[in-house]
Amino acid sequence: MFKDELFADSGPVVIWINSPGGDCIAASQIYSMLIDYPGKVTVKIDGIVASAASVIAMAGTEVLMAPTAMMMIHNPATMAFGDHNDMKAAVKMLDEVKQSIINAYAIRTGLPDEELSRMMENETWMNARKAIALGFADGMLEDRKKAVNEMAAFSFAQRTSEDVLKAKLVARYSKPKTNTGREISALLEELNLKEVSK
Numbered sequence: 418m419f420k421d422e423l424f425a426d427s428g429p430v431v432i433w434i435n436s437p438g439g440d441c442i443a444a445s446q447i448y449s450m451l452i453d454y455p456g457k458v459t460v461k462i463d464g465i466v467a468s469a470a471s472v473i474a475m476a477g478t479e480v481l482m483a484p485t486a487m488m489m490i491h492n493p494a495t496m497a498f499g500d501h502n503d504m505k506a507a508v509k510m511l512d513e514v515k516q517s518i519i520n521a522y523a524i525r526t527g528l529p530d531e532e533l534s535r536m537m538e539n540e541t542w543m544n545a546r547k548a549i550a551l552g553f554a555d556g557m558l559e560d561r562k563k564a565v566n567e568m569a570a571f572s573f574a575q576r577t578s579e580d581v582l583k584a585k586l587v588a589r590y591s592k593p594k595t596n597t598g599r600e601i602s603a604l605l606e607e608l609n610l611k612e613v614s615k
Contacts, residue, residue, distance in 0.1 A: 420450050429457040432477065438468025441493055441514055448521060451476035461558060462486045471553075475521040480554040482545035488553055490533075491540040493518065526552030 423430065432451070438444075451458050451473070460477030467489035474480055474488070482488070493514045497507035519533045526533070528551065548554040 419447060423450055423454060427455050429459065430454065431459045431461060432473075433461050433463060434466050434470055434474055435462070435464030436467070436470035436473075437465060438470045441469045441472070441518065444469035444472045445517070447473045448476045462488065462554070463558070465489070467491075472518055472521050475525045475553075479556075480525075481556050481558050482548055482554045483558045484545050486545055488543045488548045489540065490518075490522070490537050490543075492537050522553070528552065 457478045458476060460474050460480045462474060462480070462482045463486060464483075465487045466474050466482075467487070468491060471488055471490050493511055495507060495511060495514075497503055515534070515537065516530075518537070519530050522528065522533045523530060543551065543553065545554065545557050549556060
């Protein structure tokens with residue numbers, strides 16, 4: 418179902434992830450589909466991306482996290498039944514699964530396998546800033562509405578200040594010459610302001 422929906426088109430796609438993880442083989446399949454997709458893949462993490470879900474996130478062309486989001490990586494786990502030979506086989510299998518996960522982390526972050534292995538061993542939790550610093554993510558989700566409003570407010574305040582300053586200069590130096598013998602137009606030009614109309 419995921420593959421059919423993903424490859425229904427070839428343009429840029431946004432994948433929102435909020436997941437505690439799950440089956441590592443299913444995560445591997447989704448990861449492979451995303452890196453095989455011809456268009457840009459933007460992964461946006463708005464809650465938690467943990468365990469196997471973090472592997473999926475590594476397939477993003479760009480990975481963005483909400484300032485409040487969390488990422489967690491840890492060792493893979495399984496259940497086993499049988500004698501000591503079965504237990505040894507389970508351990509060996511887990512080692513291979515861990516390395517397969519490290520492969521995905523290393524491609525994105527550039528961190529050495531040994532460091533990634535230690536991070537998984539210690540069950541590492543990362544807020545957005547830490548994930549970005551370590552290379553697991555590229556940036557934080559931004560409130561574009563706020564940025565636009567702040568820019569508009571700044572522009573309005575700047576224009577208002579300039580208008581007030583020009584009005585004060587014209588009112589104070591209403592004669593052609595100032596006390597220092599300089600023309601008001603020259604003073605305004607020096608301040609990089611245009612004379613306001615009367």
